[in-house]
Amino acid sequence: MSHASSTNETHAPELRSFVESANLPQAEFPIQNLPFGVFRHGEDERVGAAIGDQVVDIHRLKELGLLDGQEAAATAARACAGPSLNPLMGLPAATVSVLRLALSRLLRDDCSRRDEVAKALLPQAEVTMLLPADVGDYTDFYCSIHHATNVGSMFRPDNPLMPNYKHLPVGYHGRSSSLVPSGTEVRRPQGQSKAPDAAAPSFGPSRLLDYELEVGFFVGQGNALGSPIPLDQAEEHIFGYCLVNDWSARDIQAWEYQPLGPFLAKSFATTVSPWVVTTEALAPYRVAAFERASDDPQPLPHLSASDNAQKGGLDLQLEAYLLTPQMRQQGLEPHRLSRGNFRHMYWTAAQMLTHHASAGCNLRPGDLMASGTVSGPEKDARGCLLEITWRGRDAIELPSGESRTFLQDGDEVVFRGYCEAPGAARIGFGECRGVILPAVS
Amino acid sequence: MSHASSTNETHAPELRSFVESANLPQAEFPIQNLPFGVFRHGEDERVGAAIGDQVVDIHRLKELGLLDGQEAAATAARACAGPSLNPLMGLPAATVSVLRLALSRLLRDDCSRRDEVAKALLPQAEVTMLLPADVGDYTDFYCSIHHATNVGSMFRPDNPLMPNYKHLPVGYHGRSSSLVPSGTEVRRPQGQSKAPDAAAPSFGPSRLLDYELEVGFFVGQGNALGSPIPLDQAEEHIFGYCLVNDWSARDIQAWEYQPLGPFLAKSFATTVSPWVVTTEALAPYRVAAFERASDDPQPLPHLSASDNAQKGGLDLQLEAYLLTPQMRQQGLEPHRLSRGNFRHMYWTAAQMLTHHASAGCNLRPGDLMASGTVSGPEKDARGCLLEITWRGRDAIELPSGESRTFLQDGDEVVFRGYCEAPGAARIGFGECRGVILPAVS
Numbered sequence A, B: 001m002s003h004a005s006s007t008n009e010t011h012a013p014e015l016r017s018f019v020e021s022a023n024l025p026q027a028e029f030p031i032q033n034l035p036f037g038v039f040r041h042g043e044d045e046r047v048g049a050a051i052g053d054q055v056v057d058i059h060r061l062k063e064l065g066l067l068d069g070q071e072a073a074a075t076a077a078r079a080c081a082g083p084s085l086n087p088l089m090g091l092p093a094a095t096v097s098v099l100r101l102a103l104s105r106l107l108r109d110d111c112s113r114r115d116e117v118a119k120a121l122l123p124q125a126e127v128t129m130l131l132p133a134d135v136g137d138y139t140d141f142y143c144s145i146h147h148a149t150n151v152g153s154m155f156r157p158d159n160p161l162m163p164n165y166k167h168l169p170v171g172y173h174g175r176s177s178s179l180v181p182s183g184t185e186v187r188r189p190q191g192q193s194k195a196p197d198a199a200a201p202s203f204g205p206s207r208l209l210d211y212e213l214e215v216g217f218f219v220g221q222g223n224a225l226g227s228p229i230p231l232d233q234a235e236e237h238i239f240g241y242c243l244v245n246d247w248s249a250r251d252i253q254a255w256e257y258q259p260l261g262p263f264l265a266k267s268f269a270t271t272v273s274p275w276v277v278t279t280e281a282l283a284p285y286r287v288a289a290f291e292r293a294s295d296d297p298q299p300l301p302h303l304s305a306s307d308n309a310q311k312g313g314l315d316l317q318l319e320a321y322l323l324t325p326q327m328r329q330q331g332l333e334p335h336r337l338s339r340g341n342f343r344h345m346y347w348t349a350a351q352m353l354t355h356h357a358s359a360g361c362n363l364r365p366g367d368l369m370a371s372g373t374v375s376g377p378e379k380d381a382r383g384c385l386l387e388i389t390w391r392g393r394d395a396i397e398l399p400s401g402e403s404r405t406f407l408q409d410g411d412e413v414v415f416r417g418y419c420e421a422p423g424a425a426r427i428g429f430g431e432c433r434g435v436i437l438p439a440v441s
Helices: A058-063 A071-078 A093-107 A114-120 A145-155 A231-237 A250-256 A306-311 A325-329 A349-358 B058-063 B071-078 B093-107 B114-120 B145-155 B231-237 B250-256 B306-311 B325-329 B349-358
Strands: A036-041 A044-051 A054-057 A121-123 A138-141 A171-173 A179-181 A190-193 A202-205 A213-219 A238-245 A270-272 A317-323 A335-341 A368-370 A412-419 A427-437 B036-041 B044-051 B054-057 B121-123 B138-141 B171-173 B179-181 B190-193 B202-205 B213-219 B238-245 B270-272 B317-323 B335-341 B368-370 B412-419 B427-437
Touching: A036 A054, A044 A058, A044 A093, A054 A058, A054 A114, A058 A071, A058 A093, A058 A114, A071 A093, A114 A121, A171 A349, A171 B171, A190 A250, A213 A317, A213 A349, A231 A238, A231 A306, A231 A349, A238 A349, A238 A412, A238 A427, A270 A427, A349 A368, B036 B054, B044 B058, B044 B093, B054 B058, B054 B114, B058 B071, B058 B093, B058 B114, B071 B093, B114 B121, B171 B349, B190 B250, B213 B317, B213 B349, B231 B238, B231 B306, B231 B349, B238 B349, B238 B412, B238 B427, B270 B427, B349 B368
Parallel strands: A138 A368, A179 A270, B138 B368, B179 B270
Antiparallel strands: A036 A044, A044 A054, A054 A121, A138 A171, A190 A202, A213 A238, A213 A368, A238 A270, A317 A335, A317 A412, A412 A427, B036 B044, B044 B054, B054 B121, B138 B171, B190 B202, B213 B238, B213 B368, B238 B270, B317 B335, B317 B412, B412 B427
């Protein structure tokens, strides 16, 4: 794998920005992060980078002459003029890295051209964040063994994990048209479902609406149809990471999913956080991959690499919050439902990507993959209500005195994610949020 | 539903074109058809319509002033200037219909401007046909009850059909990146599989490579996220139909597909025929939908409409052929493997589309849906080798003296489709073909 070295200049924890909000202890977007996203400001829709509470208009930096004399950075900046990250994602990782270094240098507190750079800054409060990419294909995996075991044991107590689970990263194709950026309201779906004791199915609003806390990653440079991607090159094809809420209608899902998998239960909306944290920015937080038990099968050779085992994991802390209309009315803060970590996934992102291309499937810049629900070994690290309430058996008590098994209209779900490591800055992923609207009548 | 009336001027069987090849008895593209596709000629990539052995460059017609004074036709022609049908598909069906009528009138043998029209004609032999659309999402259904019963009975003899089968059109999301136009070579995929008696899975070239004979249809105007499409409006959202080969690696599929459905076994290539036969052109061949048995459940109200029952079916004859390298060497013709008909599908295209949007999923112009393998009630109407050879048990004998259970390298699969009806012309779909290349080493 080609993680940028952790001594990379952009990671140094002592770096500070002249954008003061980036230097606050709990800042999600300090100068060590510099995630990319797509913003709308007036008529313009362009690629920017987050710094503190500001967004840097990268194309504007170039217009201001601040990237002159740096050919690779200028090339990358030209790819930032439009309303999606796809052109930037299609460039070599090294070219994007040069742009990121240029941004880092321009935004530091010792930058001599800070007055000029400031002309390319916009308050995040004044822009609207859009989907980061025009996603050609969206793929959803199922790579938390804790989630798969929990869910499997509800439906197949004797045999929770399928025989293939420890041999390949199970995944399926999702729907790209219904990807929406964080903040988009989510209409409760209608659909067919059948209660176990009902004679026939019925059609109506989902009664078991759930969220799924997932980590997404975007494909950078792609591969040609028929040309697999070796595991030791997989990281170079991952542009960066985001948070994903794979909203799920459990009643629709249970009825429809056999034998071809989830379909309408997950294609009414999938929420994506707007800032893509680059693979390079995440280098300091890489950890060993999931430690397999001694009686677990070793991955087949094409899914094995010592570098993947040693650094394929990512220490990414994940939190899910719920805010009900009543809580909002009472002025209560969102209630934390869970806290988990991406390092507990049975398969690494690199393994997911290499598996995906192994039969010849072509991946394109901007394609999105999501990990599947991230649940950890602990009970408070479960990433969806299905698991937290154990299929509705154990209701959650909220500070408002309310309880929940599944989501009700008006409920808001918020995800947060951040990375910390010794000798490195704390960086955040921003929010992934959505409010449930009532079903159409 | 809003099928164009069968008295529509463009359907009249007595119409003839000044393009003589369109008037031959077995012509696939007589003047009553006029399917749309995307061709490459030199540097140009544009939308055209097929007439006999020629393609009409629609944008060129407009440049020649042949659509002057017809505002809707000119609008539609403007949408034909680029390398995909998506802009045309996004227009109201009525606008596309006006263009089709204009094309019909310009191509008739009594057209007074035929010398000018001829300037916009190119021999099909001189152009390369591309994918008809930039497919945002590709969805594959499973709507032949004969196919589902055959396949189900191989794997679950006691219970071949899942309980949901007769209540909703079962479908799943496919991969759009690996859609390829007819004629593209198909690389044999590698992947994980596990023989029933093997202790562990292994990775290597698929040994059970199959084709699936399917009918595809493209979405015309779409719907907003959260806004279902009523069944009585569904046909207006179907731009037209094509042939689809959903190549399938049965060994990879059997190992990977539980619990989330087919994934890599079908995403190494999916072949699409280049000419899209419009819903309007197919009006004369509409027939009653599948006749449910008296003990079959009636579809729920949102999937029921008398018009759908009476005219939701399509009498589209489908044939699959095989040509092996040895047959090619011996100068033999492709061998017909099956002959089926799209009218035997348990669910209509309109029901598939309405179901797809019923939970709020947004469909976009250019989205592709495929029917699933079209198998009929007769043994010679089975649409894939898995069924024809009954999982490899009964080899096919070929005129070359060879036999086949599944596809070998160098084998070519060709699909053809055509419609006939009393008082109507015979129209064809052209070919959907592909040759198998050896796996990467």
